[in-house]
Amino acid sequence: MMTLFKNKKKLQQCEETTQQLSAEVLFATQYIQALLRGEKIEQIANAQLADSALIKSLQDFQSHLQKIEKEEGQRNWINVGLAKFANILRNDAQDLTAFYNELLAQLVKYVEANQGLLFLVQDEVGEKPYLESVACYAYDKRKYLQKRVEIGEGLAGQAYLEQDVIYLTDVPDRYTAITSGLGHATPRCVVIIPIMLNEKVFGILELASFTPLAPHVMEFLKKLSENIASVISATQSNRKTRELLEISQMQAESMRAQEEELRQNMEEMSAIQEDLNRNLEETSRLAHEVSTREKVFNVTTILSETDKFGTITFINDKFCEVAKYDREELLGKPQNIVRHPDMPRELFALMWSTIKAGKVFKGIVKNRAKDGSHYWVDAAIVPIFKESGELEKYIGARYHITDDALAEYLYDQQMKRLGIKKMEAHGIPLHQ
Structure with a gap:
């Protein structure tokens, strides 16, 4: 009897277990179908089913799917x-x-x-x-x-x-x-x-x-x-x-402008160079002419320059040759260093008054050389003025008269014309 009771109880437990499993399988099937439809099951009304291992596994699976879906949504949100x-x-x-x-x-x-x-x-x-x-x-x-x-x-x-x-x-x-x-x-x-x-x-x-x-x-x-x-x-x-x-374009434009300016400058410089060459040629020609004239002057003319006070500032070779002085002995000295004592003061007074008035003085003059000898010259003294009109210097050009007789004759004629008594050599008294 006892055995029959135990078997009946076991059979009843098997039936209950079978019913529980059937309920779990049915619920699991509905659960999975809901998940497939995209429905979310937040809560299970049947407490016994809620505690089922199968249902818990399905819930965990649902949570995992939701997590995957959420992460996929977030990734899509980031990528979009x-x-x-x-x-x-x-x-x-x-x-x-x-x-x-x-x-x-x-x-x-x-x-x-x-x-x-x-x-x-x-x-x-x-x-x-x-x-x-x-x-x-x-x-x-x-x-x-x-x-x-x-x-x-x-x-x-x-x-x-x-x-x-x-x-x-x-x-x-x-x-x-x-x-x-x-x-x-x-x-x-x-x-x-x-x-x-x-x-x-x-x-x-x-x-x-x-x-x-x-x-x-x-x-x-x-x-x-x-x-x-x-x-x-x-x-x-x-x-x-x-x-x-x-910047590069501006620099390039600037360089082009500079090149153009440089080209123009080169053209101007070329033109200036041509003018300069012509001027140099002209200057060379003039220098040659001046040199030639200077040579002629050194052969024919006794040339000197003095400041406005009569101090010698320039003499040419002919002056030194005829006066028998070295150049250094004459420069810076007064012009009257070569004045001969036979010459009357009146003639020199006339010369100074003439050239100070801005006029050219011309006359026959007897000069004394360094060794005491005399020489005659046909002199022309020219006053030179600055642009402002102020007297600057005097230039004297003299031609050596080597024939004493001719020189004395010309001198006598000059003195008569000027009305000045001439002084005889060696202190002889003046006469008309």
């Missing part, structure tokens, strides 16, 4: 975003200010942030680098007025130095205010992302939001920042290339 902004970045922007503002506006909207700032590094040669705000979206105007941020100043300047993302979830009350339908409110999170490429920072991206940014959003922002850095690098490189090209 990168493709979207790749198209924006490929645009050939003529107006960089409008380009950066549009890029920032689209980015803030895509990541569902509330505000955005874009800084670019200004690193001119010879100047200290700094950050300059080039785009702003939904920021308070007073915040946007700060166009320049020094390196190391604020979060943006710090992110530049650290070359790393700064992510704040405990934002100070006065950091910034977001204007919305709720009024002015402090954001829940702020992210500062260096725009980097090959370990070089080209700019800083700052985003503020009421809600924290998910990890996949941060991953997207990091990847996008590299793409933006690449575009900025290419833009700056193109700008520098254009500037260098413009």
